[in-house]
Amino acid sequence: xxxxxxxxxESESRYRLLAENVTDVVCHLRAGLIEWxxxxxxxxxxxxxxxxxxxxxxxLIHPTDRxxxxxxxxxxxxxxxATRRGRFRVADGSYHWMEAHFGPFLDEDGRMDGAIASVxxxxxEVAVLDELAAFARVDTLTGLLNRRAALEHLRSETEQRRxxxxxxxxxxxxxxxxxxxxxxxxxxxxxxxxxxxxxxxATVRLDDIVARIGGDELLVLLTGAHGLDEARAVAEKIxxxxxxxxxxxxxxxxxxxSIGVTMHSPHDEVDALLARADSxxxxxxxxxxxxVVVVG
Numbered sequence: 001x002x003x004x005x006x007x008x009x010e011s012e013s014r015y016r017l018l019a020e021n022v023t024d025v026v027c028h029l030r031a032g033l034i035e036w037x038x039x040x041x042x043x044x045x046x047x048x049x050x051x052x053x054x055x056x057x058x059x060l061i062h063p064t065d066r067x068x069x070x071x072x073x074x075x076x077x078x079x080x081x082a083t084r085r086g087r088f089r090v091a092d093g094s095y096h097w098m099e100a101h102f103g104p105f106l107d108e109d110g111r112m113d114g115a116i117a118s119v120x121x122x123x124x125e126v127a128v129l130d131e132l133a134a135f136a137r138v139d140t141l142t143g144l145l146n147r148r149a150a151l152e153h154l155r156s157e158t159e160q161r162r163x164x165x166x167x168x169x170x171x172x173x174x175x176x177x178x179x180x181x182x183x184x185x186x187x188x189x190x191x192x193x194x195x196x197x198x199x200x201x202a203t204v205r206l207d208d209i210v211a212r213i214g215g216d217e218l219l220v221l222l223t224g225a226h227g228l229d230e231a232r233a234v235a236e237k238i239x240x241x242x243x244x245x246x247x248x249x250x251x252x253x254x255x256x257x258s259i260g261v262t263m264h265s266p267h268d269e270v271d272a273l274l275a276r277a278d279s280x281x282x283x284x285x286x287x288x289x290x291x292v293v294v295v296g
Contacts, residue, residue, distance in 0.1 A: 023120065028105055029057055029073055030114030044121055046091030057117075062087035062095050069100065076102035076115035085122060097126040139212040141190055142197035150211030150219050155270050157223060167264035168231035170220035171277035172200070172238065175256040175289040177216040188248045192255055199241045204234065219274075228263055228294050235259045235292040243290065256290035263296070 025044045027037040034057055037049040045052065058070045065086030072082045081103035087095040098119050105116040137149035145153070157167050174180075174196065181189040193216065200218060201210050209221040220238070225231045242257045260280025264273055276295055284293040 025117075025119040027052070027057075027117050027119070028114060029077070029117055030105075032056055032058060032070075032073065035114065044090075044119070045088075051091065060089050062089070072100075072102045073115055073117070076104055076117070077112070079104045079112060085126070088119070097122045142194055142212050144197050144201070144218070145209065145211035147211065147213040150209065150213055150221075151270065153209050153211075154219075154221060154273070157221060158264055158268060158270055158273065166222075166225040166227060166230075168222040168225035168228070168234075169262050169264065169273055169277040170222065170231070170235050170238070171260040171274070171281040172218040172220060173258050173281050173285070174216040174242075175258055175285070177255075180253065180255070184248065184251060184253070188251070188253075191248045192246055192253065195246050196242050196255065196257070199244075200238050203238050203241050225263065228261065228296065231261050231263060232292060232294050235261050235294075239290065239292055258284035258289050259292045260284060261292060261294045 023040060023044075025038055025041045027041075028035040034052050034055050037052045039049060041052055042048045057073060058066055061069050069084055069086045072084055075082060081101070083099065083101045085097060085099045088098040088100075089095050099122045100117050100119045102115055102117050104112050105114045107113040137145060139146045154169070174192075177189065177192075180192055193212070197210070197212065197218070200220065204210060204220060204222065205224070207223050209219075209223065211219045211221075213219045220234075222231055222234055225234070239257055239259055242255060246253045246255055258281055260277045260283065262273065262276045262280060280293040280295040283295075284291045287293065
C-alpha cells in the first residue's frame with residue numbers, strides 16, 4: 001500500500017508538472033463544450049481554465065473558420081484525428097491564429113468520451129508566411145506588384161469581366177533609360193524608377209493595378225475604364241506626371257515615357273492583349289517617344 005501510495009503521488013506530481021507547464025492549451029471537449037482546460041489557457045488564451053469550462057468551442061472560432069473546425073471536432077469525437085489552423089477568440093475579444101490538433105478522448109475503460117484538443121498560438125508563423133507570400137508578389141525595388149502578380153491579376157480581370165466593366169491595359173516604357181544608368185550610375189537609375197513608380201501609382205485610382213514587369217517596363221491595368229478615350233486621358237496624365245523633373249544626387253533629370261494603350265475585348269487572350277499594348281508602345285517609340293499611342 002505504501003509503494004502504491006508513493007507511485008500515485010509521483011504520478012500526480014508528474015501530471016501537475018505537465019499540466020502546469022505545457023505551452024499548448026490542452027482541453028477536453030464533450031458535445032461541443034469545453035469540459036476541462038490546462039493551466040496554459042491563462043497565458044495562451046488570456047484567462048484561466050475556469051473561464052473556459054462550459055464554453056461552446058465553436059463560439060471561440062472566427063466565423064470564417066468555424067464550419068471547418070467545428071466539423072473536425074465532430075470527427076474527433078467519432079474517432080478521427082486531424083490538425084488545422086484557424087483564428088480563435090481569446091479573453092480580450094481579439095482573434096489570434098491557432099493550430100489545433102483534434103483527436104478522440106478515451107476514458108479509463110478505453111471508451112470514447114468526446115475529443116481532446118491541443119491548441120498553440122501560431123500568430124508569428126502565419127505572419128512570416130504572409131510576409132513571404134507578399135514578398136513573392138512584390139517588386140522589391142519599387143514596391144509595385146511584380147510581373148507574376150500582374151499577370152495573375154490580368155488573367156483574373158479578363159476572366160471575370162462584367163457587362164459595362166471596361167479593362168484598359170497601358171504598357172509603359174521609360175525612354176532612353178540605359179543612358180540614365182550609363183551617365184549617372186545604377187543607384188540613380190533605381191531612384192528614378194522608384195520615383196516614376198510612385199508618380200504612376202498616385203495618378204491612377206486605388207482600384208487600378210500598377211506593376212513593374214521588366215527593367216524599365218511598367219504595366220497599368222485600369223479596371224473601370226469606359227472606353228479608349230478615358231484610357232488615353234489617364235495615360236496622358238501619367239506621361240505628363242512622369243515628365244516632371246526628377247532630382248537625383250544634385251542632378252535634375254528629364255525623364256519621358258512611351259505608353260501603348262488598348263482595351264480588353266470579349267474573348268481576348270491575355271497574351272494577345274499584352275502583345276497589342278506592347279506593339280502600341282513600340283509605335284510610340286518609333287514616332288519619337290514621349291507620347292501615347294492607342295490601338296483598338
